[in-house]
Amino acid sequence: MAGQPDDMSIIAAVVGGDVDAFGQLLARYETAVGNLVAAHVPGEDVAEVAHDAFVRAFKALPGYRPTAPFLNWLTTIALRSCHDFWRDRYRRREAPASDLSDDGQRFLEAALAANSREEFDRLARAREAREVLALVLDQLAPLDRLVLTLTSLEERTVGETAEMLGISVPNVKIRAYRARLKLRHFLKRYGIQGGDNA
Amino acid sequence: MRKGRETLNNLLRTAHRDRETPTLPRDWHDSVMADVSRLGPAGTVGELERLAPRFALTAAAVLVTFALAGYWALGTLPGDIRAAYSTSEFSVVMSQPWQNL
Numbered sequence: 001m002a003g004q005p006d007d008m009s010i011i012a013a014v015v016g017g018d019v020d021a022f023g024q025l026l027a028r029y030e031t032a033v034g035n036l037v038a039a040h041v042p043g044e045d046v047a048e049v050a051h052d053a054f055v056r057a058f059k060a061l062p063g064y065r066p067t068a069p070f071l072n073w074l075t076t077i078a079l080r081s082c083h084d085f086w087r088d089r090y091r092r093r094e095a096p097a098s099d100l101s102d103d104g105q106r107f108l109e110a111a112l113a114a115n116s117r118e119e120f121d122r123l124a125r126a127r128e129a130r131e132v133l134a135l136v137l138d139q140l141a142p143l144d145r146l147v148l149t150l151t152s153l154e155e156r157t158v159g160e161t162a163e164m165l166g167i168s169v170p171n172v173k174i175r176a177y178r179a180r181l182k183l184r185h186f187l188k189r190y191g192i193q194g195g196d197n198a
Numbered sequence: 199m200r201k202g203r204e205t206l207n208n209l210l211r212t213a214h215r216d217r218e219t220p221t222l223p224r225d226w227h228d229s230v231m232a233d234v235s236r237l238g239p240a241g242t243v244g245e246l247e248r249l250a251p252r253f254a255l256t257a258a259a260v261l262v263t264f265a266l267a268g269y270w271a272l273g274t275l276p277g278d279i280r281a282a283y284s285t286s287e288f289s290v291v292m293s294q295p296w297q298n299l
Contacts, residue, residue: 017239023231030222038219046220051230058234059247112205120205124212133213152207153214187206 007070015062022058025070030054032071033078040082040149042134049085053078076166079146086142104132105190139186140179147172148179 005013005024013021030050037050057077064073100108107128114120123129137145143165150161151172158176162169 015239019235019239020231022234023227026227026230030227034222035219038217039214043218043220047222047226050222051226051233054230055233055237058237063248108209111209114205120208121212124209125216129209129213130217133210136210149214153211155211 008066011061011064011070014058022061025057026054029071029074033074036075036078037082039154040079040146041085045085049081050078052084053081056081072163075164079165083142083146086145090142100132100135100190104128104135108132108187108190136183136186139182143167144175144179144182147175148183151176152180 007025007028010021010024014025033053034046034050037053038046041049053074057074060077064070107123107126111120111123111129114123137148140148146165147161150156150164151158156164158169158172162172165172
């Protein structure tokens with residue numbers, strides 16, 4: 001890392017008017033932000049949302065205070081971009097979130113009744129599993145789906161999730177509870193038990 | 199039931215873990231830098247955005263002040279007009295009494 005300026009000196013240069021210096025921050029964090037965004041939005045929208053996150057970060061850079069690592073600050077901004085992506089997507093959606101198809105329902109039942117680890121792994125890696133996951137998350141409000149993804153799917157703690165999203169711990173707990181409750185009701189509609197802790 | 203919950207968790211977690219992570223396109227870096235360059239120095243953008251709420255508040259205060267001043271100055275105007283009109287009408291009637299005969 002010898003010769004590489006630290007984040008704070010680059011930030012100072014950018015805020016001081018050297019717009020090109022922002023390219024160094026971009027090169028340093030684009031993979032991290034790209035991976036983070038890819039966990040929350042569909043693959044075809046990752047580039048656009050990550051782009052939006054960096055433009056927002058550039059605008060907000062004068063307000064950055066080094067009380068936490070720059071990546072943490074950038075993470076909160078990137079997740080806000082993901083949140084806004086879903087808010088816009090939901091707003092433009094003409095029909096409400098679709099229901100589980102017969103195929104999807106049969107797939108879910110088969111996966112839940114899998115007798116062996118191998119059979120379950122095979123089913124969990126199938127395309128249908130990702131479709132079910134997308135459908136399940138589509139039932140939730142934008143912020144609730146981010147909370148559920150971070151806490152349940154990525155197994156982050158409530159504290160980490162709160163810090164990443166820039167909201168309070170009780171807010172995360174309430175949203176996680178509400179999301180699980182909604183999923184339980186959604187799955188119960190199809191006679192599938194087990195949504196309690198999804 | 200508990201087994202069902204765990205199975206469902208595992209299913210969703212595995213599906214999430216196995217999703218494809220696309221790589222950013224080759225020209226992505228340049229397109230972000232082009233947008234950022236168009237915005238100008240970060241300090242200016244941030245400063246304007248920071249001041250935006252104050253601009254809005256000032257504009258709202260000026261608007262309210264003008265509205266109150268307008269109401270204070272012109273609030274009685276319709277009544278005054280009505281009174282003046284009635285008075286002039288009365289004067290006209292009284293100044294031509296023979297027409298009522």
